[in-house]
Amino acid sequence: MENFVQQLINGLSLGSIYALLALGYTMVYGIIKLINFAHGDVYMVGAFVGYYVINYLNVGLIPALLLSMTFTALLGVVIERVAYRPLRNSSRITALITAIGVSYLLQNGMIYLVGPGVRSFPQVVNNTLYQIGSFQISQMQLLIFGTTIVLMGALQFVVQKTKLGKAMRAVSIDSQTAELMGINPNAVISFTFLLGSALAGAAGVLVGMYYNSIDPMMGYAPGLKAFIAAVLGGIGIIPGAMVGGFVIGLIEVLISGYGNSMIRDAVVYGILIIILVVRPSGILGRHVKEKV
């Protein structure tokens, strides 16, 4: 039982990392239906920016976060402007391939610049471990978990309730008609990338600090997981991204903790497929049959 609670904590903490990334993923997806494969790599760049500013500018966590978010936000906007905007009217799969290209570019560009090796992240905050009975939870875990929840709430509010959020939805549904309403789709899309990439940057710094390990390939696996989490939760749905992230984190941890870790990934995917067969639009997605 004690173990089980500890494993739940482990699962939620892993899940909140997936969720944090999935939020940015799902935002971008929600507006231009693009599977932004480069999202994980923007996260990686965010981690490296954090690494360098802490090491060379000797700043603390908060300034590092802000600087890193600013940098990745700009990076996201530039990527959108250069690589995705020209493909706005092409098929989705074409844009997906470009996103893969951007992902390769960021990964290999970083390998070229800083080398492929792993490095440890400077620890600017003391990662206090809280011992509650026989369970442990660390300050970083709480921080990441809290950030995820807060950001989810904030994003959901922005998208559902604010004028800008509604403009984002309108653009995602029909950008030409949105233009007729006086909305500037390019500005709205840029803003979405700005927000999504800033989130990725923040995640990079937090996770880099949490695990104390960063490398140019670090975006790949969590990026893929975040994509899966976003789809599982119902792609384009912000609370869905969070739910999807937690679900995957929990499944993974519970299988490692209680099942056969050898076949963990197979079981995780098996469960995902079953969830999707039962809920074809994701956990929180509504399956609306197209009106004909």
Next chain:
Amino acid sequence: MTLMKVEKLTKNFGGLSAVSGVDLTLKNKELVGLIGPNGAGKTTLFNLLTGVYSPSEGSIDLVQDGTTVSLIGKRTDQIAELGVARTFQNIRLFKNLTVLDNVRIGLHNKYGVNTFSSLLRTPGFYRAEEKMTEEAMKLLEVFALDEKADYLAKNLPYGDQRRLEIVRALATDPKILFLDEPAAGMNPRESVELTQLIRQIQKEFDLSVVLIEHDMSVVMNVCERIYVLEHGRLLAHGTPEEIRANKEVVRAYLGGE
């Protein structure tokens, strides 16, 4: 002879009853109109009859060679195979395929050979393809679309697209054809042409046609019987003359001149 019998058909969307308790019969080779205000449930009724939606309540029976088959629980494609074809309110052609291919897809179940013959190109395959093309061209000719057989469907003018959708539906060799606002977006002159065309195909292809239409010149001219829906319920039913004279229908739908 009765071809289709619908009883107490109901469809609820959340709290909304889009169709409620509709009874309807359809006889062999007749032309029936379905009218009603916007949002009355006409399209929803079509969707129920063709299996796109499953009804919340009620029965749909199709009489076939003397035996009755229930359509409840059947998939759209199974219903289509039983001889029920339709067109859509918002045209749904295969836009990036040619006019000819659109029709040949309609003919697929009738002539198409199986996967293996197709993969291996057996002689039967060539025969079937030829027959299919021949028949498709014949159908297109009836609608004066044969000249445009090679056009991509999306490049046809609106009126032609509507007609192509009808040809494609006819290709499945239906006993019943449901047309959802075939004259929408046509100018009055084109509507008149369409009216004649509907009459003609009903005769030539020996089928029953049910037609949703807001253009009264079309409905009153071609339909033998008319059903009127309002708020999902049947408001009236009768010959065009009866309907025109029905005060309720005038209030709810036709409006006074």
Next chain:
Amino acid sequence: MLQVKNLTVHYGVIEAIKEVSFEVNEGEIVTLIGANGAGKTTILKTISGLVRPTAGEIVYQEDIIQKATPRAIVQKGLSHVPEGRHVFSGMSVMENLEMGAFLRRDKKAIRQDIKKVFDLFPILEERKDQDSATLSGGEQQMLAMGRALVSKPKLLLLDEPSMGLAPLFIEQIFRIIKKINEEGTTILLIEQNAAVALEIATKGYVLETGRIVESGAGKDLLQSEAVQRAYLGA
């Protein structure tokens, strides 16, 4: 109020509009009629900035707008109800109407205008929280129109507003068009339903394969034999 001068529009190599010129004065209802594919929709899209012309000039209230973005054009008080409704599916009826008021800041007045739309189209009020994708065809048409009205346009471009509407409602919609016109909105109207459209129009233009072939006062055009033959099928 709006002058279109020698407008030419290409889709790739196809010349959809050829040197078209016409004029809409403040307070008028002007209608464009023409067969399918004549280029009516293209003209409206060019005016609202969705399509770029290859040549010609569009002047709206003294401003040359053929290079302006749709956003800038909308800001000047021009609103376009596109062909085929284009409601924002996935957003509720209410949210759709709010999008119509995107550029407005006066919250209270917006609420009043939405109320007005509900008075014009009571069924929309019944459906106000429904996903607009599941509205019936006619309901969507009303929503598209209502959404444009919420933006309080000075010039309203209507592309086949009566398409798919019940007869009773067609009468109503034309009455509504007339009413908003009387309340001070200038209207440029495209209609297949030429008879009714010309009935309420101050003046009309007949379009044939991208060219204007006839023009005149609405009632006069209605009498013109060419129009009768070609579009009314009399």
Next chain:
Amino acid sequence: MRMLNKTNIGWLALFLLVFALIQGAVLVGWIDAFYEIALVTILINVILAVGLNLIIGYSGQFSLGHAGFMAIGAYAAGIVTKQIPNYGGLLVGMLSGMVIAGLVALIVGIPTLRLKGDYLAIATLGVAEIIRVAILNMGGLTNGAAGLSGIPYLSTWFIAFLAAVFVIILIANYTRSSVGRATISVREDDIAAESLGINTTRYKTVAFVLGAVTASLAGSLHATYFSVISPDQFTFMRSIDILIIVVFGGIGSLTGSVIAAAVLGVLNVFLQPFGSLRMILYALALIFIMIFKPSGLLGTKELQLSKWFNRKKKQTQRQPVKQKEAAR
């Protein structure tokens, strides 16, 4: 004999010509051992891409699991030919791989192909991962993570060429037939297709199974040409590589897939000496090509000999103005 019409003879002649050209180049020594590897890689990629194009381009199903089916074929051929190291073994291995891949595709296809778009993509990705983990855990049969090595070197470029031609003909036949059109109709508009009596699940499944079977064949060739296979050759990234070929050639153009496999194969050879810069150059090439040729090299166009032969008869079809297709 309808089979011996002009078009089919034309195709035969074309294949023979290509064969003769390659054979000539091999004899003269232009194609040495190194270029032969590139050639076989291209041929294997042709098979994979043509099969994936059937799934993505024709039936409109977004699959990210092609590498999984390739793995099945690779291991089937690897295991069998290590026992029976001759052409008989190769045949048995190929066929058993194809049967297993087909069955797996059938079993997973029926429930998952109801899913749309990215949901299906995740499901197929999952299927491929499950296949991979299964292979990792099959003990001595598959030799786990270390994989199989010393697989007899049985496939030659000629066998790969024959297989590629076979797959191209098979899939082209399929797409240009009534069932192929039915499959396309599902992609274009499944609701309309259903209303015409087309069982959409069936055609999606058939395309998926065919794609899986051909991927398995490619895997068998891969195993018996490179002699070494391991589970990490068949990851998600391998599926992505195939997807790139399909998109680069043009989604829905088999000719495009063939050409793209060749172009990217040559590009890879060309970039090899660039060391750690090669992936950067490759990434840039990918981005630029997609931006400047978003619909792929050929769009949906195909090389059609029938058109060529009947050119005089038919007036050339009025090509529509290029229309910006909204993302679907």
Next chain:
Amino acid sequence: GASDVAGEGGEGDTIKLGSMFELTGDVSAYGTAEANAVSMAVEEINAGGGVDGKQIELTEYDTKSQDTEAASAATKLATQDKVSAIVGPATSGATKAAIPSVNRAQVPLVSPSATDDSVTLDDSGNVQPYVYRVGFQDSFQGVSLATFAEGDLEAKSAVILGDNSSDYAIGLSKTFKENFDGEIVAEENFTADESDFSAVLTRIRNEDFDVLFVPGYYEQAGLIIKQAREMGIEQPILGPDGFGNETLIDLAGAENVSDIYYTAHFSMSSDEPEVKEFIKNYQEQFEAEPDMFSALAYDSVYVIKQALEEAGDTSPEAVNQALENLSDFEGITGIFSFDENHNPVKSATIVEIQNGEEVNATEVSPE
């Protein structure tokens, strides 16, 4: 077509040497470390007058961390570039993929770090005629570690935590299990791209055992050590040569790196002048710490140099002959000869780390 000017292996005043490593892709960290050391060694040799007065000309390819690319690169080096010998690649899988190519072209290949036993042997147990390695093979390390665990650590029970998708981990686990007489309490797995090991560690924490064996590389091992120690798992942790990188200590945090034992090819704190020189030069040239990968790759080049000198001929066949008979090679990773299976016969050092510092080294020789 390929140029046919040169005789095999270069002519006149140059010797052609091929280098193929994982410069991009999953394992590019190891490949890059090795490729760096190779080019450094070649520069050194050339600066020192070359081999028998001939300069070495290095041709480098990237294998993208993909097996088929390894096959293709090996073929290109052997047939088109006509090199005398090939160094690389880093991993066992890629090396095995290159074997058919080098066999066909009959060009020797020296892999610095392919550790899988079967790399140098074919299925029927015959030696692969053209393949050599400089690192330990898995079985040797497995045996050494098991012996060390039982002997020096007096362990009666062990838990194994390895990467189930890596042949390295599987090979090591297998021999460790076979040779460890105590009880294997549990065997757990993770995958290489993970960073969070808390689930398995929580599970392990409740087991009763004496030593934790982590057959894996420093990237994961560093994190495992950190997370295990933070969670209160205090047992000694045992690892293979894959631990051999300074980053391990950075990742785990020096305070957590105590009671860590791993097999090493050389000690970073060694007093040997060659080792010191190597470390200094590497640091200067690449602004990074060398690790066991780079050390092995560095030695691989010198192995080939020695073979070239002994052969007195640059033809691949002659170099291969010389490699077969190579003995008493003195490198920074030890003094060794190749046995009949082309494996180096050398002793391992088991390094002990306490508080992030190397405190002790125990020599383990092959039996």
